[in-house]
Amino acid sequence: MMDQVESNKLDITEKSNEERKQFIKGYKWIGYTRAQEVLEQFEDLVLTPRTTRMPDILLVGSSNNGKTVIIDRFAKNHLLYFDEQTEEVRQKVLMVEAPPLPDEKRFYQQILRKLLVPFRSNHKPEVLFDQVVNAFQMLDIKILIIDEIHHLLTGNSTKKQIFLNAIKSLSNILSISIIAVGTKDAFHVFQSDPQMSSRFETVPLERWRLDKEYIKFLNSYEKILPLREKSDLFQREIATKIISLTNGNIGEICNVIKKAAIKAIDLGVEKITLEVIENSNILHPDEKKKMPLL
Numbered sequence: 001m002m003d004q005v006e007s008n009k010l011d012i013t014e015k016s017n018e019e020r021k022q023f024i025k026g027y028k029w030i031g032y033t034r035a036q037e038v039l040e041q042f043e044d045l046v047l048t049p050r051t052t053r054m055p056d057i058l059l060v061g062s063s064n065n066g067k068t069v070i071i072d073r074f075a076k077n078h079l080l081y082f083d084e085q086t087e088e089v090r091q092k093v094l095m096v097e098a099p100p101l102p103d104e105k106r107f108y109q110q111i112l113r114k115l116l117v118p119f120r121s122n123h124k125p126e127v128l129f130d131q132v133v134n135a136f137q138m139l140d141i142k143i144l145i146i147d148e149i150h151h152l153l154t155g156n157s158t159k160k161q162i163f164l165n166a167i168k169s170l171s172n173i174l175s176i177s178i179i180a181v182g183t184k185d186a187f188h189v190f191q192s193d194p195q196m197s198s199r200f201e202t203v204p205l206e207r208w209r210l211d212k213e214y215i216k217f218l219n220s221y222e223k224i225l226p227l228r229e230k231s232d233l234f235q236r237e238i239a240t241k242i243i244s245l246t247n248g249n250i251g252e253i254c255n256v257i258k259k260a261a262i263k264a265i266d267l268g269v270e271k272i273t274l275e276v277i278e279n280s281n282i283l284h285p286d287e288k289k290k291m292p293l294l
Contacts, residue, residue, distance in 0.1 A: 012226040017265050020226040024261050028224060028254070032217045035070050038203060042074045042179065045143055046092055050175040053199070058149075058190055059181045061205030064251030064285075067181050070205075071095060071145050080139075088140075095145040102155035102163035108132050115139070129169070136174050143177045144170065150182035152189050164193055171199075207248030215239060221254070225261050229271035233257070241277055247285050256282055 012023055038059065045055060061067045078093035096114050099106040108128035112119045115135045119128060135141075146167070152160050171178050180186065180200065190196045208214045218233040225231070233239060246252035260272045263280040 013228050015226070021262050021265055023226055024258050024265075028221070029069070029073060030217060030220050030224075032220070032250075033213055034205065035066065035073075038070055038205070039074055041203060042071075042143070045177040045179070046078065048177065050142070052172075052175070054171060054175055054177040056171065056178045056200045057180070058187065058200040058202045059179060059205065060184055060187050060202055062207060062247075062249060063183060064249045065205050065207065066250040067205055068147060071147060071179065071181055075145060078143075091139045091141055093143045093145065094136075094141050095147065097147045098149050098151040100151055100154065102152045102159045104162050104166045107163065107166060111135075111144075125166075129166070132170070133173060136170075136176065141174075141176060143179060145179040145181065147181045149180040150186040150189070153185055160189065161193075164196055168195065168199075208243065208246075208250060208253065209248060210240060210243055214243065217250075217253075218242070218257075221257055225257070225272075227261060227264055227270050227272070229269070231264075231272035233272060237274055238272065238277070241274055245277075245282050245284055249285065252285055256280075 012020060015023075041057065045057070048055060059067055059071070072095070075093050075095040078091070080089060080091045082088075083090045094111070094114060096107075096110050099110060105125045105128060108125060108131070109119065109121070111132050112128065112135065117131060117135050119131055136144075152163060155163070167178055167180075170176065178200075180190070187202060190200055190202075208217075215234045218239055222231055222233045231238070233242070242253060242256050245256050256277070257272070259280045259282055260277045264270055264272050264276050267276065267279070269276060
């Protein structure tokens with residue numbers, strides 16, 4: 001019997017070229033093993049009873065290596081809901097982005113905006129802090145996700161420490177878990193503070209290698225591509241070519257596959273080959289950083 005993925009793919013492959021290319025460009029969730037492991041760790045935090053010192057996580061990975069996709073997936077699994085037992089509106093998880101500078105006041109403002117809580121821009125940080133605490137208690141929020149936590153590096157040591165203290169205070173007073181997300185630079189910032197390094201478990205997202213998990217991921221991705229011929233991305237030549245163009249970053253891997261799939265449709269070959277990849281004008285991440293000649 002044809003499974004649901006194959007059935008859906010068959011429906012899409014029958015659509016026009018433009019419709020298929022738009023589908024390829026869209027967001028795709030591929031539940032690879034490491035992502036599922038991280039999500040399970042996050043779910044454990046949701047189920048952890050409130051204690052004096054809640055467990056915290058620092059999710060670390062290079063840029064464009066899947067961090068935000070994972071936390072976004074987790075946050076969307078825990079949106080605002082109505083609790084039938086208490087007849088109250090609840091939200092277990094809140095995700096915000098760290099402000100561009102380590103500014104305590106702007107941090108509280110971003111949280112309040114995300115929660116749609118009105119505030120006065122001239123209020124002092126301690127007033128905004130109280131509003132945040134009240135909102136968290138009202139919604140019974142258990143986990144605060146702070147993306148782009150490496151923005152801490154843009155401030156001086158005093159501002160960094162004030163911001164880190166604000167995170168610790170929220171965690172302590174509310175008995176919530178913090179999931180901080182950033183690049184390896186964030187790891188060094190947290191390690192420089194003994195309290196933060198002891199509170200946060202570092203969870204790394206490593207770059208992909210040419211191994212079984214990588215081949216498995218390519219095979220899963222191919223199953224959702226609306227191409228009319230098999231590409232067999234797992235073939236060593238193609239798999240090696242893709243990873244050589246990406247520095248092993250999952251975001252770059254997905255971009256290569258998307259560009260090559262669209263080129264395959266444009267060329268009428270309907271499958272990804274080495275020749276198609278080479279004709280897709282794909283730049284290596286290091287090449288993208290070079291200043292163009294003007």
